[in-house]
Amino acid sequence: MKKLLVFGVGLIGGSLALALKAANAGWHVTGIGRTGDSLQEALTLGIIDEAATDIATALKGVDVIMIATPVAQIGPILQRIAPHLEDKTIITDAGSTKADIANEAHKLLGNAASRFVPGHPIAGAEKSGPSAAQATLYKNKNVVLTPDGRTDPGAVQIVRELWLSTGAIVREMSPEGHDTIFAAVSHLPHLLAFALVDELAARPDAEQFFEFAASGFRDFTRIAGSSPEMWRDISLANRTALLQELDRYQSALNQLRQSLEHGDAASLQATFERASQARNAWAQHSPSALWKN
């Protein structure tokens, strides 16, 4: 049996453990954490084979360490594991931003940095915690790995195979390419939705507005119900790319405002048409569109 040590046995780490178990992929999974509650729950649910709290002991003989915690905790964990890493141990993560984490790994892990393979599984759910974990979460979902020239190809291969056993599609790109794409299709939309709901909620007559909001508003603002701490940390970790995407968006929005102000029907329609065609084409063809329109 190969040994996998998982920091964070919630939706992301727990689903990985369950998927490996379901695939009979030959992994013994240990969960580790500071508080016992999640670990105990993960044990009870059969997600992990073993629970650990002491890092030095837990790192003995480990083949792969998966850090599946919120992004802000990844740096501190790298720092704590660094002194105890064995030569064979490969490290990977599941954080939503990559350039900052890759940089921290190079600073904190010394020689072992070549065995750190930054990763990001593109799968989420509205629920979190061990009870939300499911063996099929990653089936046909993209998992992005962002090794660079300094990363050991053998380490990349092992992390790739780990994810392939869960049914995921494994992709590779640079940390910066990853951060730009996710700033555009995920982090920026969150920022926009948070800003809209906060602006409405701050009004003295907010209740009247919310009272008449319907299904379009519900879908548009669903991501504004996400964890404030998690999105604070993602926004800050990916600040550079996110500011660039925000600039592009604000400039596009200004142009649309001009068209509206001038009553330019043709220009409004052209924008709406391009958007609606692109959105509907995407919804028909994207893998994530298949399981829920």
Added chain:
Amino acid sequence: MKKLLVFGVGLIGGSLALALKAANAGWHVTGIGRTGDSLQEALTLGIIDEAATDIATALKGVDVIMIATPVAQIGPILQRIAPHLEDKTIITDAGSTKADIANEAHKLLGNAASRFVPGHPIAGAEKSGPSAAQATLYKNKNVVLTPDGRTDPGAVQIVRELWLSTGAIVREMSPEGHDTIFAAVSHLPHLLAFALVDELAARPDAEQFFEFAASGFRDFTRIAGSSPEMWRDISLANRTALLQELDRYQSALNQLRQSLEHGDAASLQATFERASQARNAWAQHSPSALWKN
């Protein structure tokens, strides 16, 4: 039997007809339109009792006219019905904007303008056309009526009762109040989603971005798949209120941008927290949230 004449026998008008039939509310429903296809479909589906194409004939003995067409067609229809209106006939509509339509009615209907009751049922669906119509569409949904000081209270009462028979909750407010609320909770979100998708789609490497978009993007951009013509017309019809809401939003977004640029974690978290609390409180309590989270 009271006589209802419906312009537009698609989702909105067709669902009203079906709901009245299901409630045994004592209405004989005639559908009217220039092309025969939708009318024939509505007849075949049992949505309307009768189809008409000639306005002068169709208006004889009618108690209530419902104009359930796209907003851009409401003015032209008011103009065409004006010469043929009987003294007893009450007119109402189902357009998404109200101040502009109320103004047009006052210009176009002469004395009959006091019997025009502007209305807006807050119910939609992703599908359209007669086949999308359903008797239960309005059950527990808000229908907003926006009469003003010049509107005949008797006419308002009749339109109110018509909607109450469908199971709807009938609300009253000023046309301007209506337009501000819907600019904020519906028209602005559409504009924001259209702008985001168009900006992404215009990039040479757009495909790479869409490829990694996931469920958050799917929900956030669902309204960007809406009809470009319909939203062009709504945006222009509600331009004044929409520009005001856009101003407020752009200013809120600028503030958030400042917090991000300065790495102000506390301010980001405060915004995200207010938004997420407001969004989740709304999702738990709104009637529209009950049928689909």
